[in-house]
Amino acid sequence: MFPEADAVAPAVTAVFTTVLTEGPLSRVALARRLGLSSAAVTKAARPLIELGYLEELAATERTGPGAGRPASPLAIRADREFFVGVKITGDELIGVVCDLRAEVRTSAHRRLSAPDVDHVLTELGELVGELLDRPGGYRARTRRLGLAVSGDVDRSTGLVRYSPFLRWHDLPLREQAEKITGLTVTVENDVKALTTAEHWFGEGVGAESFALVTVGAGIGCGLVVGGRLVSGSHGVAGEIGHIGIDVNGPACHCGSRGCVEAIAGADAIVRQARSAAGRPELTFDDAVALARAGDAPAGAVFARAGDAIGSGIAAVANLVGPARIVVSGEGLAAYDLFEPHIRAGFQRQAFGAAADCPLSIRPLPFEEWARGAATVSIQALVAS
Amino acid sequence: MFPEADAVAPAVTAVFTTVLTEGPLSRVALARRLGLSSAAVTKAARPLIELGYLEELAATERTGPGAGRPASPLAIRADREFFVGVKITGDELIGVVCDLRAEVRTSAHRRLSAPDVDHVLTELGELVGELLDRPGGYRARTRRLGLAVSGDVDRSTGLVRYSPFLRWHDLPLREQAEKITGLTVTVENDVKALTTAEHWFGEGVGAESFALVTVGAGIGCGLVVGGRLVSGSHGVAGEIGHIGIDVNGPACHCGSRGCVEAIAGADAIVRQARSAAGRPELTFDDAVALARAGDAPAGAVFARAGDAIGSGIAAVANLVGPARIVVSGEGLAAYDLFEPHIRAGFQRQAFGAAADCPLSIRPLPFEEWARGAATVSIQALVAS
Secondary structure, eight states: OOOHHHHHHHHHHHHHHHHHHHOSBOHHHHHHHHTOOHHHHHHHHHHHHHTTSEEEOOOOEESSTTOSSEEOOEEEOGGGOEEEEEEEOSSEEEEEEEOTTOOEEEEEEEEOSOOOHHHHHHHHHHHHHHHHHSTTTTGGGEEEEEEEESSEEETTTTEEEEETTTTEEEEOHHHHHHHHHOSEEEEEEHHHHHHHHHHHHSTTTTOSSEEEEEESSSEEEEEEETTEEOOOTTSOOOOGGGOBOBTTSOBOTTSSBSBHHHHHSHHHHHHHHHHHHTOTTOOHHHHHHHHHTTOHHHHHHHHHHHHHHHHHHHHHHHHHOOSOEEEESGGGGGHHHHHHHHHHHHHHHSOGGGGGSOEEEOOOOTTHHHHHHHHHHHHHHHHO | OOOHHHHHHHHHHHHHHHHHHHOSBOHHHHHHHHTOOHHHHHHHHHHHHHTTSEEEOOOOEESSTTOOSEEOOEEEOGGGOEEEEEEEOSSEEEEEEEOTTOOEEEEEEEEOSOOOHHHHHHHHHHHHHHHHHSTTTTGGGEEEEEEEESSEEETTTTEEEEETTTTEEEEOHHHHHHHHHOSEEEEEEHHHHHHHHHHHHSTTTTOSSEEEEEESSSEEEEEEETTEEOOOTTSOOOOGGGOBOBTTSOBOTTSSBSBHHHHHSHHHHHHHHHHHHTOTTOOHHHHHHHHHTTOHHHHHHHHHHHHHHHHHHHHHHHHHOOSOEEEESGGGGGHHHHHHHHHHHHHHHSOGGGGGSOEEEOOOOTTHHHHHHHHHHHHHHHHO
């Protein structure tokens, strides 16, 4: 009734994904978890074992009282294949090699002199070469590269429609990166890539719904609902930075006023701190140092920003009700200044039981964005 | 490999749902639409035809050049079964009988003297009896009743956890309504019921994602993402009324300030209109009449309220990116006063392509809530 290919392929993907993100798991546990028969799990696991992606661990448990056959859990062979992930910013490439479980094995940086496409691609080719040639046998077992870029990215075609920081328009990045690296490339928006990493290998594992909020130059958000990344019917989703929380607030680059980003984005913080201190040369780091030294006006700028972020996060909780929310990003290097105000703004604005949603607020190590890019290429393998 | 029952039941449900919401459709079109084989569609349709829910229309088209066999589209037999839907408010019951396609066949009202449970149940029993005894042969073909109640409702157990307007706490409404009516009862939150009606039989048909915003005493929102109603991991979702859009705005009953509902809910509008006119006895209808007569302060109250609703709707579009958004509710009896300001607030705050999301802004006929309740019982049949 169901053609063989239609019936088996989803089971193979489901078994692979579940062992990858939640394993090791016995076949019995997998069958229960996926609502499949044991026979279906065994059949789906077979090609994955033959290809070396899964292995049977030594039997550790029996399946039930008096059961004769010990259960051998299925586990991922993490070093079966490696994946390169690169985050492309306006002035830097950050690259990692990850294994199948998204553990970072090695990493490297390259400064960019300009976001010029040819220059970026040349540097990308050299960075990937450098990473794959490091000791660890990566080159022989790496076929895929994930690229993370901020802005409007069409993952299905690998086209960067618009990236403001890079000033790229309609760039067929996948095609060009495949030419220069010889790898199979997946291109994704950076916040979505980071959300995927957290969903598959971080705090979002097993969550039906989940949100990741990034705090930095912009304020972004990746949303998982019903186990799937929300991408938006009109190409826009997760734009927490442009929720309006103060109709009389400062003008935003989007054309409106009082957006979360117009109060809590890095530029907005610098602008407010300069005005509060009367020092037009103040940098973000100066503002952080002032606030940490107890300067009240600088502290108030971070308090207002944290409160705005918390209010935006409450809008996510009130509307979508994720199981949990992770707040991270390079802006959270100033974690100590933001955190209590993010929590206070969230608690005030979260409606009823929405306030029960756990918030994890934590800094983001610089490699995480690149690991997110690698995760997207792991996902592309699993889907293939 | 897949046990028969597991494999067939989802196909039957899928065929039933698709013909119900998008039919008539040929078997070939259904197979294409659902990613099933033609044989699977034929097998799934058979019991539905035998039970009289589906029928084959006369052949109207051929399946392809030279194809010998004409395609007979499958259609719903709308009068195969009828469904009662009742919206329960604090002072009124509104009831309808719908057919399988959620067309209202007849309707009736009952005033309630108090939201006392026994009184409501007695009136409910009489209302249902009155509806089923009307000409149309409803009684013999009605097995199900849907109830829509505002507040925190657990559809899976039929428990009303808390309904503020009715002042009900932990009421096992399904159980008690089944006893008094003899019908199989489904209980749902009223906004979710209305969203389901719009998703299955209204503007949301075929949309992967979709939002319904209700404007009235409260400002509510039902969200469909990935084809499923979002219910929130912590029991809260769609609370657009408690998105904070003005940190310095009026206090809200939820404990925060400047929520959409604190500016645009019916009570908030009355309060602001009274204060603007210096007339403490002013009603909502008075405020509407004043604004329509050109009174500038009263007009400004509706303008501010509409703008707040538009800003809240933009938060939905920015975060989730629904394919379309319907704005309705009894508050939109003052449609002419709200509409331009809802659109202006939305356009200002929607980020980039999120502004492309079509908004349908329209008044809500009083029977619609009850039709939503009936739709939930149709859904319960299909899932059964």
